[in-house]
Amino acid sequence: xxxxxxxxxxxxxxxxxxxxxxxxxxxxxxxxxxxxxxxxxxxxxxxxxxxxxxxxxxxxxxxxxxxxxxxxxxxxxxxxxxxxxxxxxxxxxxxxxxxxxxxxxxxxxxxxxxxxxxxxxxxxxxxxxxxxxxxxxxxxxxxxxxxxxxxxxxxxxxxxxxxxxxxxxxxxxxxxxxxxxxxxxxxxxxxxxxxxxxxxxxxxxxxxxxxxxxxxxxxxxxxxxxxxxxxxxxxxxxxxxxxxxxxxxxxxxxxxxxxxxxxxxxxxxxxxxxxxxxxxxxxxxxxxxxxxxxxxxxxxxxxxxxxxxxxxxxxxxxxxxxxxxxxxxxxxxxxxxxxxxxxxxxxxxxxxxxxxxxxxxxxxxxxxxxxxxxxxxxxxxxxxxxxxxxxxxxxxxxxxxxxxxxxxxxxxxxxx
Numbered sequence: 001x002x003x004x005x006x007x008x009x010x011x012x013x014x015x016x017x018x019x020x021x022x023x024x025x026x027x028x029x030x031x032x033x034x035x036x037x038x039x040x041x042x043x044x045x046x047x048x049x050x051x052x053x054x055x056x057x058x059x060x061x062x063x064x065x066x067x068x069x070x071x072x073x074x075x076x077x078x079x080x081x082x083x084x085x086x087x088x089x090x091x092x093x094x095x096x097x098x099x100x101x102x103x104x105x106x107x108x109x110x111x112x113x114x115x116x117x118x119x120x121x122x123x124x125x126x127x128x129x130x131x132x133x134x135x136x137x138x139x140x141x142x143x144x145x146x147x148x149x150x151x152x153x154x155x156x157x158x159x160x161x162x163x164x165x166x167x168x169x170x171x172x173x174x175x176x177x178x179x180x181x182x183x184x185x186x187x188x189x190x191x192x193x194x195x196x197x198x199x200x201x202x203x204x205x206x207x208x209x210x211x212x213x214x215x216x217x218x219x220x221x222x223x224x225x226x227x228x229x230x231x232x233x234x235x236x237x238x239x240x241x242x243x244x245x246x247x248x249x250x251x252x253x254x255x256x257x258x259x260x261x262x263x264x265x266x267x268x269x270x271x272x273x274x275x276x277x278x279x280x281x282x283x284x285x286x287x288x289x290x291x292x293x294x295x296x297x298x299x300x301x302x303x304x305x306x307x308x309x310x311x312x313x314x315x316x317x318x319x320x321x322x323x324x325x326x327x328x329x330x331x332x333x334x335x336x337x338x339x340x341x342x343x344x345x346x347x348x349x350x351x352x353x354x355x356x357x358x359x360x361x362x363x364x365x366x367x368x369x370x371x372x373x374x375x376x377x378x379x380x381x382x383x384x385x386x387x388x389x390x391x392x393x394x395x396x397x398x399x400x401x402x403x404x405x406x407x408x409x410x411x412x413x414x415x416x
Contacts (some may be wrong), residue, residue, distance in 0.1 A: 001052050003056070005164075006110075006173065008160070008164045008165045009164075009253065011060055012031060012032065012034050012047070013035075013153075014055075015034060016039055017036070017037070018042030019038045019039070020147065021038065022038045032145070035056060045080050046083045053086050053089070058093065068094065070096060071093070071095045072094070072095075074099075074109070074173070075100070076109075077099035081097065107171065108171050108181055109171070110164065113170050114164070114167035122152055122155045128157070164187060202359055208231040321347055321348040321351055323347055323351035323362060326350075328346070331348060336354060338355055338356075338360045339360070340361055343362060347360070369394055369411070370411075371386070378395060380395075383399070384396060385399050385407050386407075389412035390409060
């Protein structure tokens, strides 16, 4: 809190800390006569204003004027300035409280007009110098604030009287001259047409900024691209999936496509199916989904049926578990068998641990094709990448963190 009179006298300030308590080292080394207090918000309330009024303002008035002389105290129109105790003391000492109109302090408050501006410039210079010397960053420690405030008070001492008198003159308070303030107010609008034009321009601005004049457009997100975890999607594959119907977005891009026969047997890999039309792939996957219940209920096919359906596939391999090599015909519950989507080999119920996943991968396919580390216990699972030639997984350590969408493992590179 800073206060001054029209004679140019600057009263001692009052410092309010944003704390619940004030400590002794926070009050040492400041300007002479400074008062220190605190509040939870750091702003003046009614109790703090009473302390300032009775400890700083009222003693100064009683010493420098007699009781019969009228005194006017000009300030903001805050409710905290008008407590019953302050009003009673003002009446007893012939003091008139004159609050300024709202939003007018920039042209009617003397200290705002000509005093606080130069003081803030001095304060910034003092803070910059202190930070360079102390090498501190951030807020000022409260034990250093009083000494910095004293430095500020000493630096503005020579120009304070001149700036304060200039503020009272510019605001027209002393000497009294209302035209000083009235001349700074804008001239009143004389015609109603200008007000109407202002209303129309405001409405036009609101319409343009809030989209009233623009045609409403629906934001389109496009079709969802279905990607199996860990699978790499090339630009060509994404373009192919964008051509599929929306109800076929769950089709996985893979070089091996299962054949949806009535028996549910897997089809052998075909080197020529890379150029197979996408429509035929979608139709095959649709048949697999529609006959999924029949495949589960019927179990695996008999060896004779499997042999007749697979001319290019090894019969002995297809009739045995790819992990433990147990035979399908001697297995207790053939309905627990499941086909790996990567190598198109069957896994018995014991080895697949009763898995019901529609996109199951056997334990061998979950191993790195180079170092044979297990994907389930690998730390950086996002670093795994699939070889585009052999369709086998390679861990992050073996692929050396490669992000190449057309990655080939070392074995396939050597064959080339």
